[in-house]
Amino acid sequence: MAIAQSMDPTPARWVVVDLETSGLNPRRDVLLAIGAVALHGDRVVIGDSFEMLVRPRVASGRDNILIHGIGAEAQLSAADAAIACTRFANYVGDCPLAAFHAPFDQTVLLRAMRLSAGIHLSNPWLDLADLAPALFPAVEANSLDEWLEHFGILALRRHNASSDAFATATLFACLLDRVPPAERDAAGLAAIARRVQAARDGG
Numbered sequence: 001m002a003i004a005q006s007m008d009p010t011p012a013r014w015v016v017v018d019l020e021t022s023g024l025n026p027r028r029d030v031l032l033a034i035g036a037v038a039l040h041g042d043r044v045v046i047g048d049s050f051e052m053l054v055r056p057r058v059a060s061g062r063d064n065i066l067i068h069g070i071g072a073e074a075q076l077s078a079a080d081a082a083i084a085c086t087r088f089a090n091y092v093g094d095c096p097l098a099a100f101h102a103p104f105d106q107t108v109l110l111r112a113m114r115l116s117a118g119i120h121l122s123n124p125w126l127d128l129a130d131l132a133p134a135l136f137p138a139v140e141a142n143s144l145d146e147w148l149e150h151f152g153i154l155a156l157r158r159h160n161a162s163s164d165a166f167a168t169a170t171l172f173a174c175l176l177d178r179v180p181p182a183e184r185d186a187a188g189l190a191a192i193a194r195r196v197q198a199a200r201d202g203g
Contacts, residue, residue: 013048014039014126015092016169017099018161019108020068022060026107030056031081032070034088034109035161037169038095042176042184044169050091051162053078054112068159081116085109089119096186100144100168102127124186128172130193135178147171 017036023029031054038048059065059072078084088109099105102125113119132147133139141147148155148167151174155167176184183192 012040013095014172015050015095015097016165016172017097017105017109018164018168019105020070020159020161021108022056022064024104026104027111029108030054030060031084031108031112032056032060032068032075032078033161034084035163035165036088036091037162037165039169039172039176042173044166044173046166049162049165050088052084052087054081054084055079068161081112085113085117085119089113089117089121092121092123094123096124096126098126098128098168098172100128100147100171102129124190126186126189127193128168128175130196131175131189132171134192134195135175144168144171 015036015038017034019031019035020033021029021031033053034050036050038045040048053070053074055078056075059075060070065071079087097106106125110121113121129144132141136150139147139150141150144164144167145158148171151171153167153170153174155163157163179189179192183189
């Protein structure tokens, strides 16, 4: 099963994603929860959201559970990964995706979708950790918590996929206020974010 990339240059809908995982290695650790909320234009739409726990083969360790609060019983009674990933693919459709430190979420999610359900998601991704400093270079912030604090955004519960997705989507909406409407498509925002990538790489 393949999800085709949208050919619409100005997508009206973005999906902001946050995951909870069994660890910090995106090529080894497994998906435990998916949270997502959509932006329609520059407006966060709570009614257009997605939340699902994903069952691992074995429950993650105690130290990991203390971070995200998803206990062993909740993990092992969650939805099968194939079901969760298929439902998420249907929810996303061909919309572009955004996340804070997107390469981590992208690697974990695409690996889970491919291995569990044979889904090859080809939607474009945008890293808000690059977009934010490109638009606000004078702000001394690096982490998601620091950017949320700068904009006065309250995350009701950190390290909870749906709560973090909503907070990140609210941050995204604040960032879009700095972007001319003509540049708010996936290609335009990626070009802005690449300014930070190029500076980091010494280009």
